[in-house]
Amino acid sequence: MTADGRPEPDRALYTISVAAELAGISPQALRLYEQRGLLSPARTGGGTRLYSDNDIARLRRISSLAEEGVNLAGISRILDLQEENTRLRSSGAEEG
DNA sequence: TTTCTTACA
DNA sequence: TGTAAGTA
Structure with missing residues (x-):
């Protein structure tokens, strides 16, 4: 069951308010994070941000680093590096 | 200067 | 949702 009352999609999606609650951050701060390139949440037709469980996990990381x-700027770098690190180990370190 | 909160359209 | 003003 989602916050909107929907049954349960393949993967949960949260509005900026719910995502902020789960991450313990203010909705406005979340929008600031997107402007800085810390995350790229999906958007509904109207333009409402939709945060996935993966985005929530990242948000918790962002707040932890903050x-x-x-x-x-540093957080964006760390997150990007950590993703690349995981990517290389999963795909083999020969590429680069 | 940068980050976060509050307020307005 | 996006932008502005104020604060630490």
Whole structure:
């Protein structure tokens, strides 16, 4: 059951308000994160942001890094590097 | 300067 | 949703 009352899609999607609740951040802060390139949530036809469970996990990471004193630019870098790291290990380190 | 909150359209 | 003003 989703916040909107829907049954349960293949993968849960949350509005900016729900995503902010789960991540413990303010909706406005979430929009700031997107402007800085920290995430790229999906959007409905009207333009409403839809955060997936994967985005929520990333948001928790962002807030965690911010707590450590890392600025948004640094967080974006760390997240990007961590993804590349996982990508290389999964696809083989020969490419690059 | 950068981040986050509050307020308006 | 997007932008502006104010704060620490």
